[in-house]
Amino acid sequence: MAEILIRNGFVIDPTRNINGDVADIAIKDGQIVEGVGSKAKVIDASGKVVMAGGVDVHSHVAGPKVNVGRLMRPEDKLFKSPHNQKNYRMESGFSIPSTFKTGYDYARMGYAFVMEAAMPPLHSPHVHEEIHDTPIIDQAALPVFGNSWFVFEYLKNEEIDNCAAYIAWLLKVTKGFGIKVVNPGGSSAWAWGLNCLTLSDPVPYFDITPAEIITGLMKTNEYLGLPHSMHIHHNDLGNPGNYETTLESLRLAEGVATKNNFGRDTVMHSTHIQFHSYGGDSWGTFESKAREVMDYVNKQKNISIDLGCVTLDETTTMTADGPFEHHITNLNHLKWANTDVELETAAGVVPYVYDKDIKVNGIQWAIGLEMGLYATDPMRTFITTDHPNAGPFTRYPRIIKWLMSKQAREETLASFKHTDKVIDATDIHSMDRELSLFEIAQMTRAGPAKALGLSNMFGGLGVGMDANVGIFDLNFNDMPADPEAIEKAFSRACWFIKSGEIIVKEGDIVSHGNKRTIWVKPNVAENPQVIRDIQDKFLKDYSVGSDTYQVRDYLAPNPYVIEFDVEA
Amino acid sequence: MAQITLKPTKVPELYLEGYNITPDAFAGKSLMEIADLDAHEGKIKVKLGDYFEIAGQSGDTAEETAINIDGDCSRIKYIGNKMSAGSITINGNADMYVGGWMKGGKIHVMGNVDSFCGIAMEGGEIVVEGNAQNHVGCAYRGDWRGMRGGTIRIKGSAGNDIGTFMLGGTIIIEKDAFIHVSTHAEGGTVVIKGNVQGRVGGQMVKGDIYVLGSVQYMLPGFKKVGSVEQKIDGTEATFTHYIGDLGERHPKSKGKEVYANLYVQEA
Numbered sequence: 001m002a003e004i005l006i007r008n009g010f011v012i013d014p015t016r017n018i019n020g021d022v023a024d025i026a027i028k029d030g031q032i033v034e035g036v037g038s039k040a041k042v043i044d045a046s047g048k049v050v051m052a053g054g055v056d057v058h059s060h061v062a063g064p065k066v067n068v069g070r071l072m073r074p075e076d077k078l079f080k081s082p083h084n085q086k087n088y089r090m091e092s093g094f095s096i097p098s099t100f101k102t103g104y105d106y107a108r109m110g111y112a113f114v115m116e117a118a119m120p121p122l123h124s125p126h127v128h129e130e131i132h133d134t135p136i137i138d139q140a141a142l143p144v145f146g147n148s149w150f151v152f153e154y155l156k157n158e159e160i161d162n163c164a165a166y167i168a169w170l171l172k173v174t175k176g177f178g179i180k181v182v183n184p185g186g187s188s189a190w191a192w193g194l195n196c197l198t199l200s201d202p203v204p205y206f207d208i209t210p211a212e213i214i215t216g217l218m219k220t221n222e223y224l225g226l227p228h229s230m231h232i233h234h235n236d237l238g239n240p241g242n243y244e245t246t247l248e249s250l251r252l253a254e255g256v257a258t259k260n261n262f263g264r265d266t267v268m269h270s271t272h273i274q275f276h277s278y279g280g281d282s283w284g285t286f287e288s289k290a291r292e293v294m295d296y297v298n299k300q301k302n303i304s305i306d307l308g309c310v311t312l313d314e315t316t317t318m319t320a321d322g323p324f325e326h327h328i329t330n331l332n333h334l335k336w337a338n339t340d341v342e343l344e345t346a347a348g349v350v351p352y353v354y355d356k357d358i359k360v361n362g363i364q365w366a367i368g369l370e371m372g373l374y375a376t377d378p379m380r381t382f383i384t385t386d387h388p389n390a391g392p393f394t395r396y397p398r399i400i401k402w403l404m405s406k407q408a409r410e411e412t413l414a415s416f417k418h419t420d421k422v423i424d425a426t427d428i429h430s431m432d433r434e435l436s437l438f439e440i441a442q443m444t445r446a447g448p449a450k451a452l453g454l455s456n457m458f459g460g461l462g463v464g465m466d467a468n469v470g471i472f473d474l475n476f477n478d479m480p481a482d483p484e485a486i487e488k489a490f491s492r493a494c495w496f497i498k499s500g501e502i503i504v505k506e507g508d509i510v511s512h513g514n515k516r517t518i519w520v521k522p523n524v525a526e527n528p529q530v531i532r533d534i535q536d537k538f539l540k541d542y543s544v545g546s547d548t549y550q551v552r553d554y555l556a557p558n559p560y561v562i563e564f565d566v567e568a
Numbered sequence: 569m570a571q572i573t574l575k576p577t578k579v580p581e582l583y584l585e586g587y588n589i590t591p592d593a594f595a596g597k598s599l600m601e602i603a604d605l606d607a608h609e610g611k612i613k614v615k616l617g618d619y620f621e622i623a624g625q626s627g628d629t630a631e632e633t634a635i636n637i638d639g640d641c642s643r644i645k646y647i648g649n650k651m652s653a654g655s656i657t658i659n660g661n662a663d664m665y666v667g668g669w670m671k672g673g674k675i676h677v678m679g680n681v682d683s684f685c686g687i688a689m690e691g692g693e694i695v696v697e698g699n700a701q702n703h704v705g706c707a708y709r710g711d712w713r714g715m716r717g718g719t720i721r722i723k724g725s726a727g728n729d730i731g732t733f734m735l736g737g738t739i740i741i742e743k744d745a746f747i748h749v750s751t752h753a754e755g756g757t758v759v760i761k762g763n764v765q766g767r768v769g770g771q772m773v774k775g776d777i778y779v780l781g782s783v784q785y786m787l788p789g790f791k792k793v794g795s796v797e798q799k800i801d802g803t804e805a806t807f808t809h810y811i812g813d814l815g816e817r818h819p820k821s822k823g824k825e826v827y828a829n830l831y832v833q834e835a
Binding site: 075078334 | 611
């Protein structure tokens with residue numbers, strides 16, 4: 001592979017505490033190296049910011065519910081699908097872009113890694129086919145465990161070792177990355193037309209509570225020593241007053257210690273926390289509890305979060321939280337898709353329009369940003385939109401603009417129909433903090449890479465790391481007065497190098513890259529009981545056989561496998 | 569008003585997507601610039617000048633521009649797409665999507681139109697002297713926001729799916745219609761002066777339908793509530809008044825549920 005030398009950029013690399021120093025970055029054979037020869041291709045980055053490739057900790061970009069969204073929303077593509085362009089594959093869609101548009105759009109923003117945030121294990125072959133079809137970016141997928149019959153049965157009896165053996169088996173057969181938990185117990189209760197809105201609501205039939213599921217899965221995660229922590233979408237998403245359930249759920253991390261060899265300090269990743277930080281007891285009294293939640297997150301050092309910022313767009317909600325999607329279609333009367341995934345999970349899809357002239361949507365917008373601004377540790381606070389639930393991932397540059405500029409926030413706030421009511425229900429108007437480029441690099445690069453246990457590869461520009469480098473048109477010493485210039489710069493990287501290959505050259509995609517699927521293979525001692533339980537479920541309950549269940553190697557043809565032995 | 573005349577010179581092998589045949593695109597341009605406007609034939613990008621002889625002069629604004637198409641447009645789609653003002657006269661037939669997403673101005677078609685005439689229209693006026701195929705004034709596939717304003721008058725008959733997801737505006741079909749009228753509508757008025765086969769007002773939330781002929785098969789979700797004298801589009805008559813669709817949700821106004829109205833002229 002060719003050698004590349006990126007010269008004279010303002011380097012921002014929190015992993016080495018470098019903040020805007022003018023330096024060169026040398027690349028050889030897909031990695032960052034000390035230096036390269038005189039024949040290396042030279043890219044002049046003078047006057048521009050140089051950062052590691054972005055790392056997205058939570059995004060719904062592949063799999064059945066994404067595809068259901070594409071199928072049920074042809075209008076998402078209307079006038080948003082440019083005619084064929086030279087050297088590009090056709091791109092279509094806005095909130096649920098086609099696989100090619102997904103890869104291109106992330107590359108244009110300088111992102112190198114994206115985590116598909118919810119993989120129904122039964123449908124993992126589809127997830128991997130779509131991941132394979134998405135160019136450029138490295139991807140992994142988190143199978144969902146929070147409503148699994150296996151997990152319920154093991155954790156009900158506190159059999160952490162059996163739960164671990166089952167999860168190790170499932171990660172291997174689905175080529176999964178870690179443990180995702182969506183509305184623990186609630187999505188399973190949905191099969192009875194019920195939900196688990198508090199941590200003590202028992203799951204019908206299984207008689208286990210969300211609190212037991214959460215604690216058990218955190219312990220299982222550390223028993224296995226997985227790269228990532230348990231990754232949770234809390235109970236009671238999206239409802240006024242839900243912050244108390246969120247705090248109760250976060251507190252469960254207090255009793256769990258981290259154990260892993262991947263440099264991770266956290267035991268719980270609390271995702272799209274904006275949706276879980278609501279006060280009030282009705283939509284009329286709806287208000288921000290960002291401060292209460294962030295006060296706790298700031299002091300509880302073994303928790304990481306991502307924001308799930310509302311971007312005020314027309315978008316498509318999709319989640320394994322089946323009862324929530326039913327709730328939302330009753331609120332907005334728009335079309336609804338609903339499914340049950342046997343033994344494992346549920347899911348739903350409903351379009352949603354976040355309207356700046358609706359008070360509640362304005363307050364939601366403010367809450368997401370407040371959480372970013374209240375964060376005292378950007379290494380544990382990551383920028384997301386829970387794509388596409390709170391907005392499309394292509395709005396990350398806009399969120400960065402809002403976080404970096406009070407002026408930009410005030411301009412948006414002033415454009416609302418109910419500006420005063422939004423100000424009354426939130427803190428956003430009084431918050432003067434403006435994040436620095438260093439903090440943005442922590443929230444979008446170094447932080448998520450560390451929480452995912454991938455800090456040896458992603459999130460920084462140290463020698464030996466993967467050569468994922470974005471170059472952005474921002475002068476570190478003379479930042480633009482107009483916040484729009486920040487959004488513009490992060491929307492279109494001038495250059496983006498992924499795994500040592502030039503992908504974006506002067507703003508245009510020039511290569512489909514060499515994407516990889518990253519998955520985790522923890523080797524546990526043979527567990528006869530769990531093997532028997534799995535065989536039993538496939539005989540008695542599943543509608544497929546265990547042979548057809550697994551993800552064959554050809555579905556993930558460019559794997560990067562993190563394999564390790566679990567010490568019992 | 570400045571007038572531009574387009575004379576078709578060649579029949580496209582596929583269909584021509586003439587999305588730039590609008591007063592908005594033509595306004596303030598020279599004949600050369602108009603001939604240089606993009607169009608698509610299949611996936612191939614072409615120029616309007618490849619398909620038309622262009623004469624006359626455009627106005628400075630869309631409002632001051634009248635487009636006259638002298639010939640058959642049976643293989644040309646998207647005429648008047650998103651237009652905001654001015655006028656288009658088609659002396660012949662036109663293909664799909666005439667006046668789609670139109671905001672203002674007037675389109676007059678002397679012949680027939682194919683499907684999706686006035687799709688997601690917001691304002692302005694479309695008059696078709698002949699017949700229309702399906703989906704007159706409907707919403708785009710999947711969209712819940714259909715026609716919001718303006719008027720579509722089809723002097724002949726029309727096919728199925730008229731005014732789907734309609735929110736406002738008026739559609740008048742002077743002869744017969746096939747099936748599916750105002751499905752999912754939440755506003756607007758559809759007038760059918762001839763007969764309609766059935767499925768009138770399915771899942772309709774709000775809005776009005778007038779049928780001056782007969783409805784062959786009524787939907788079970790509509791309930792007869794009385795008889796009313798009404799004047800609609802110049803016709804004064806006695807109508808049987810139905811409300812519905814009772815199987816659909818309905819908003820409340822001043823404590824009372826608001827239903828969609830179906831008026832069928834009494835024989």
